[in-house]
Amino acid sequence: MNLLSNGGVTSPEGFLASGIHCGLKKNNLKLDLALIYSTVPASSAGVYTKNKVKGAPIYITKEHLINKKAQAIIINSGNANTCTGDDGLSKAKRMTELTGKALKLKTTDVLVASTGVIGVPLNIDAIKDGIPLLSERLSKDGFDDAAKAIMTTDTYKKQLAFEFYIDNKKITIGAMSKGSGMIEPNMGTMLSFITTDLNISGEMLNEALKESVKISYNRVSVDGDTSTNDMVLVLANGLAKNSKITKKDENYYTFLNVLNTLNIILARMIAKDGEGATKLIECIVSNCKCEKDAEILSKSVINSPLVKTAIFGSDANWGRILCALGYAGVNINPNKVDLSFESSTGEIEICKDGMPLPFDEVKAKEILLQDEIKILINMNSGECSSIAWGCDLSYDYVKINGDYRS
Template sequence: MQLINNKGITAPQGFLASGIHCGLKKNNLKLDLALIYSNVPATAAGIYTKNKVKGAPIYITKDHLSNKKAQAIIINSGNANTCNGEDGLAKAKKMTELQAKALKLKANDVLVASTGVIGIPLNIDAIKNGIPLLTERLSKDGYEDAATAIMTTDTYKKQLAFEFTIDDKKITIGAMAKGSGMIEPNMGTMLSFITTDLNISGEMLQEALKESTKISYNRVSVDGDTSTNDMVLVMANGLANNKKIQEKDSNYYLFLEVLNTLNITLAKMIAKDGEGASKLIECIVYNTKSLKDAEVLSKSVINSPLVKTAIFGSDANWGRILCALGYSGININPNKVDLSFKSSVGIIDVCKGGMGLSFDEVKAKEILLNDEITIYINMNTGQYSSTAWGCDLSYDYVKINGDYRS
């Protein structure tokens, strides 16, 4: 597996992309409409938010993916098209119809996603007027504009691509994602789009995406809020001409390994770019009685406002972590918990057997001043482990979310 620098969703064979400003965002310098297109029909799969309140695009995309096929995805930012009733559903469907007509496709072959402010009617005329230019600008170089057009409060584009080999065939997989706040996937205000030229059945693609999402996006939390519009979509157009993956054989697991690496990398990018964040927090909980225990405990620590503010202040206040473990709902033995902090400048043990150790506060401060912090938590009660990713909680988070609509 090899990382392809400065490449995204157009890295695989047969994929084009574009991004334009159509008028959904007030600032005419900000791109707000994106398109991903496969030159040939593709196998496709999706995973969606678990929030009971869902954006209109999710219902349309799920319906269009019932045959596990797609050829294009249109995405807008600046408006979530959520809580708009039947009008919202009609406009989400209209987006697919308009884009399908421009590409000479069936509407069912186009998927749709939206992100932005909730409860504001979508300006479908702006999208309608923008689609001709959006379609005209499709190109192999369009991945940069597309990745920019899906951003809301993100501070940088999140995209990457990998190459690997199956059956002596070069396989390429690319992706772009957005997410900065309301990130507690299952999933958060998070969109991720994956393209690959792999030849794989719809059933195996859906299974791989489901398994990969569990250990990547669903282990990220910025602020504990689960959004209404999240989705992860993948298209596989088969142009690499490998033998079609139709069962969980060695080739399937090789693909899953690459997919996991790609999605975990994107998940960490999202966590690090949390609204107002200055640090990425990685929490590794290990030696638990079950995988579920490890997952819940690690997320409880990542979600704790007191832990997040302590990390922001570079304060080795390990008691807050023990507290978060204690209210997680998991039956733990606090007298067995060991805890350490680590960053690029070193590692320090601060708690053993649920009790504080005498440690060098100056060294701890140096470790926690880094912009990527790992918290190691040994529960000493079993053999399972899980990793979750989050970020610190800074003054800027309140500023950003206090005037998000203005």
């Protein structure tokens, strides 16, 4: 598996992309409409938010994916098209109709996604006027503009691509994601779009995506708020011409391994780019009774406002971590818990068997001053583990979210 130095959603064979400003965002220097297109029909799959309040695009995309086939995805930023009733549904549908007409595709072969402010009617005329230019600009070089066009409060583009081999055929997989705030997957205000030239059935693609999301995006949290619009979509157009994957064989697991790597990297990017964040927090809970308990415990720690603020202040206030473990709803023995902090400058053990250890506060401060912090928790109660990713909580989080609509 090789990471491509300048890769994205157009890295696989047969994929084009574009991004433009159509007028959904006030700043005309900010792109707000993106398109991904496969030159041939593709197997497709999706995973969506578990929030009971869902954006209109989710309903349309799920309907269009009943046959597990698609050929294009249109995405807008600047407006979530959520809590907009029948008007929102008709506009989401209209986006797929307009895109299908421009690309000479069936409406049902077009998927749709939106991100931005909730509860504001979508300016469908701006999108309608923008689609001709958006379609005209489709190219192999368009991945960068597409990645920019799906950003909201993100501070940088999130995209990458890998090459790997199946049946001596070179397979390429690319992706772009957005996400910075309202992040508590299943999933967060996060969108992720994955493209590959792998030849795989829709059923197996769906299985792989569901398995991968569990250990990547679903273990990210920035602020504990589950968004209304989250989705992960994947298109696989088969142009690599490997033997079609139709069962969970060796080739399936080769692909799943690459997909997991790609999604975990993107999940970490999203956590690190949390609104106002200065540090990525990786919480590793090991030696737990079961994986589900370990996952619940790790997410409880990264979601704790007191833990997040302590990490922001580079304060080794480890009692807050034990507190977060205790209220997670998992039956634990606090007298068996060991805690350590780790970063690029080293590791320091701060708690053993639930009791404090004498430690060097200066060294702990040096470790916690780095921009990527690991919280290592040994439950000493089993053999299962889990990792969750989050970020610190800074003054800027309140500033960004207090002024989001302007």
